[in-house]
Amino acid sequence: MQSSSAEFTHQTVLRDEIVEFVREASGSVVVDATLGLGGHSEAILEETGFDVVGIDQDSSAILLAEERLARFGKRFRAVNANFAAIGRSVEESDIAAIVADLGVSSMQLDDASRGFSFRASAPLDMRMDRKEGLSARELLENSTEAEIADILYFYGEEKRSRRIARWITERNDAGQPLTTTDELADLVERAIGRRPGDKIHPATRTFQALRIAVNRELDVLKEFIPAAIEKLNAGGVLAIISFHSLEDRIVKQAFQRLSGKCSCPPRIPKCICGAEKSVEILTKRPIIPSEDEQEMNPRSRSAKLRACKRLI
Numbered sequence: 001m002q003s004s005s006a007e008f009t010h011q012t013v014l015r016d017e018i019v020e021f022v023r024e025a026s027g028s029v030v031v032d033a034t035l036g037l038g039g040h041s042e043a044i045l046e047e048t049g050f051d052v053v054g055i056d057q058d059s060s061a062i063l064l065a066e067e068r069l070a071r072f073g074k075r076f077r078a079v080n081a082n083f084a085a086i087g088r089s090v091e092e093s094d095i096a097a098i099v100a101d102l103g104v105s106s107m108q109l110d111d112a113s114r115g116f117s118f119r120a121s122a123p124l125d126m127r128m129d130r131k132e133g134l135s136a137r138e139l140l141e142n143s144t145e146a147e148i149a150d151i152l153y154f155y156g157e158e159k160r161s162r163r164i165a166r167w168i169t170e171r172n173d174a175g176q177p178l179t180t181t182d183e184l185a186d187l188v189e190r191a192i193g194r195r196p197g198d199k200i201h202p203a204t205r206t207f208q209a210l211r212i213a214v215n216r217e218l219d220v221l222k223e224f225i226p227a228a229i230e231k232l233n234a235g236g237v238l239a240i241i242s243f244h245s246l247e248d249r250i251v252k253q254a255f256q257r258l259s260g261k262c263s264c265p266p267r268i269p270k271c272i273c274g275a276e277k278s279v280e281i282l283t284k285r286p287i288i289p290s291e292d293e294q295e296m297n298p299r300s301r302s303a304k305l306r307a308c309k310r311l312i
């Protein structure tokens, strides 16, 4: 059955702040690298004179956004691709700004069949692009105990990663690999238990870690930032909203490197890292949602917006 954009909602985070960064940039096109349900694209199309190219790796998001933004006619175009390939997939030039609002949308989380949430029983998939790569089920089945433990520790900051990895591998070895979200949530809860006073479900970190690994979220973000800067006009703006510390650290360090901050070890007498100043950082500290926005949209609480401007 075809879904319509009216069935799904996603409250756009830091909407006005993104429009403010974009508004002053010079050029004719803005790229929304994480189109989702088209909230930021819609704001830019409504409040500025720019055309918008929206990228999303999820073909269902593309269909919903195209329906929502149809009224803008030729001012909007959607591209079904990974934003890491922005250099190849956006043929437009004269790009004033590129914006990205990382992670999954509420539409993806709420669609139980996608397997992102432990709140409903669904196949363990978690791929944003269902045509590419291994699902979470395949990843768990094809990884060693040490590899699973590393994924949970590094991407989920899960302190009890080894124990969970052992329980998962025992199921693989017994010929009963996990196939659904509720089987995984139940296994994690039994493996590490619930601590009194825990505000989050014991499987929250495991689900975050697997989603990041399945979609190679940190690797593609590292590829995306320099490729996005390459695409911008001189004076163009790159603005990125992240939702957890792993992503924010990557954005912060990439911006610092591009702004010419030397990353050589302190004892080296002469700079050998080749740092060159190609951007100016526009956000000394990340911008966070106002108290009102956080109250109205609890998902926005962890959002951090960083922006930089291309110099040459």
Ligand SMILES: C[S@@+](CC[C@H](N)C(=O)[O-])C[C@H]1O[C@@H](n2cnc3c(N)ncnc32)[C@H](O)[C@@H]1O
Residues within 6 Å of the ligand: 010, 011, 012, 013, 033, 034, 035, 036, 037, 038, 039, 040, 041, 055, 056, 057, 058, 061, 081, 082, 083, 084, 101, 102, 103, 104, 105, 106, 128, 220
């Ligand atoms: C948080 S949502 C964006 C919501 C949108 N700004 C709005 O207000 O409606 C993130 C979207 O980016 C997409 N996405 C995440 N990583 C991506 C990547 N590497 N390449 C392309 N799309 C990506 C997801 O599929 C999802 O639809």
